[in-house]
Amino acid sequence: MFLQGYRKEIFRPECNPQFQSLHCIAHLDDDVAEVLPYLNAVLGGHQYLKDPPALTLKVHGKLITLHPREIAINALKDEGEADKILEWLKQEINETWQKRDTIEPSFETPAQPRIFDILKLLPKTSCGECGQPTCMVFASLLAQGVKGADDCPQLDDQNRAEIAHYLKQFVFEL
Numbered sequence: 001m002f003l004q005g006y007r008k009e010i011f012r013p014e015c016n017p018q019f020q021s022l023h024c025i026a027h028l029d030d031d032v033a034e035v036l037p038y039l040n041a042v043l044g045g046h047q048y049l050k051d052p053p054a055l056t057l058k059v060h061g062k063l064i065t066l067h068p069r070e071i072a073i074n075a076l077k078d079e080g081e082a083d084k085i086l087e088w089l090k091q092e093i094n095e096t097w098q099k100r101d102t103i104e105p106s107f108e109t110p111a112q113p114r115i116f117d118i119l120k121l122l123p124k125t126s127c128g129e130c131g132q133p134t135c136m137v138f139a140s141l142l143a144q145g146v147k148g149a150d151d152c153p154q155l156d157d158q159n160r161a162e163i164a165h166y167l168k169q170f171v172f173e174l
């Protein structure tokens with residue numbers, strides 16, 4: 001096994017202790033730097049940095065960043081969600097390392113959703129019903145995975161389905 005285990009630390013963002021979402025840092029027992037470009041190839045990372053190595057994933061609107069000795073996860077609803085994500089990552093790390101001879105490592109940042117591709121499918125009335133000041137702001141939140149197509153009440157079914165289909169290619173399910 002490449003990654004034996006980790007020590008989990010859960011905290012609320014200091015800037016706003018009332019904020020309901022949690023952050024998690026997992027301190028890893030082993031250095032996972034070597035597996036990161038393989039994981040990037042397998043999971044299609046949101047961003048990959050070479051030096052120092054760091055891989056950011058976006059899963060269900062959460063940003064997860066893997067460093068050689070640390071994993072950081074934001075916007076968690078509770079500790080159970082952190083456990084689920086960390087166990088999934090540990091399994092992915094170990095399986096990917098085991099299969100590395102069959103994987104072409106990737107040192108690139110994969111393609112991201114384009115805000116203008118999303119915007120052209122929105123009503124572009126900037127009515128504010130989604131709680132955002134403009135459709136452009138809403139499109140950028142969709143691209144980040146923070147909002148979903150269902151959050152715009154003005155969308156017709158066809159464009160809602162097209163946006164969901166477009167965004168799906170950039171998202172990973174646990």
Ligand code: SF4
Binds near residue numbers: 124
């Ligand atoms: S509800 Fe839809 S149409 Fe209205 S501002 Fe938000 S994204 Fe634009």
